[in-house]
Amino acid sequence: MTLFDIVIVGGGMAGASLGAHLAADARVLILEMEAQPGYHATGRSVAFWEETYGGPAVQPLTTASGPLLESPDPAFHDRSFLSPRRTLHVGRAEDAPLRDALLARFAGKVVLEPVDPAPLVPGLRPDWTIGVLEASCRDIDVAALHQAYLRRFAAAGGELWLSASLLAARAEAPGWRIETSRGPVCCGLIVNAAGAWADEVARRSGVAPIGITPLRRTVVQLGVPAMPSPDLPLVMDLRAGFYFKPEGPGRVWLTPHDEDPSPPCDAAPEELAVAQALARFEAAVDWPVTRIEHKWAGLRSFAPDRAPVYGPDPDVPGFFWFAGQGGFGIQTAPAAALLGHALISGSALPSAIAGLDAEPYLPGRLR
Structure with missing residues (x-):
């Protein structure tokens, strides 16, 4: 039986960005059902960063992500992910x-x-x-951003399993036993970053869907x-x-x-x-x-209210939602990943997103 602290379901931009932060402090596995990560929504983005896109619920995440995309940590990427557009x-x-x-x-x-x-x-x-x-609108180099997160994840010791689906999961103290198409694994926390499949992943884990x-x-x-x-x-x-x-x-x-x-x-x-x-x-x-x-x-x-869903399931311990990004998951990825990491680790929000309010994004609002 393979043991991990955290299993992230989905290797698109959501799972890769959050995994890149979590892997620094935990043993993390990303399960990606396709033969390549980012095959679905991430690989089909029209690739722009626009602060009004998505409305007032999304704008704080987009605005906070702008500087992180424009001037990334040189250890993460050596140039801006953005280019002029309007x-x-x-x-x-x-x-x-x-x-x-x-x-x-x-x-x-x-x-x-x-x-x-x-x-x-x-x-x-x-x-x-x-x-x-x-x-202020900019184009985003989506492929470069996604690959940079995957490189950071791998460099921190994270494991990525391709062509690996979550078939079923059940709570077993002190965490979860997950049956995957590549064999069983155990972990303490499941992160649902499965995009269009988010509600299905919840069902397979015995968690009530939230209407994504x-x-x-x-x-x-x-x-x-x-x-x-x-x-x-x-x-x-x-x-x-x-x-x-x-x-x-x-x-x-x-x-x-x-x-x-x-x-x-x-x-x-x-x-x-x-x-x-x-x-x-x-x-x-x-x-x-x-x-x-x-x-x-x-x-x-x-989600039903069209705001992203970030946070622990209110009814099932050890199940974390990181989904419902609509068409805005690329432009909000840096801020959302920092927010997700803080919520999982219990740490204070870092300075880059210190002004964000997590409350509008918590899944409990939908139950």
Whole structure:
């Protein structure tokens, strides 16, 4: 029987980031059901850091993560994970109330500037007259961030088992016996960082699920040779009907902002969502699309109140939730990992996240 202090279920950004901190002080195993970590949500991210994205519940985690992504510890990574982007929130004349609500919601928290959108996006169709500039938005090098966490985890002595699923777990004093597809293990604490599979992992562990729902998000990569510049901002519809961002010269990543309920799975794009994305893009800009180069889908997993779930299960000792990040788990990963580590270790919050309040994220709110 293999013994660990902590078993983390899920090797995506959530499990890797938290494991990188926990492995410094404990014997930690990450169970990853796929042959490579980060295959699902982490590997399908549109890869930006935006403080308003996710709303007020997510913004404190995003804001606290910014400096950690911009200037990481040199022992962790030798350069920034961020690069310049900006966001332009756009709308038509009738969307003025949405602009005003956005400005009010983040007043004093995020710098937002009402602007004329036309000069910022050449080719924007003339009915898009409302703009709000969020200059702080950055692109994230997701692959580099994920790999840096995995390297840190391994360097601290953490073990990563690939193609290893949690089949069942039962409480056995003083901890857990876990049956995995690679054999049994024992541990003192299970961390549920399983993304779309979080509720299923809870069920297999005899823990009541908390209603984490996977929602499919479709993304298409378009060839648009007439796009004026690869340095244009991320363009986000105030009505949440689409967003798109340049991904190099003549290339755009585009989503129709869909959120269709899905079982946990290897998500695939729906043709209707692809068609909706193209129609909404062509209604926003006059850049001809020459081809669809690639299309994919990922699952964004939400708790019922759409806030992340970080903390011990209120009913089952030794079971820790680290899930429900929605589509915001990449941009919040550094702060969330520090928060999770503090909650597990019982230590004070480190200075980088000293202003965070853990209460809105604890799973007890959902029981």
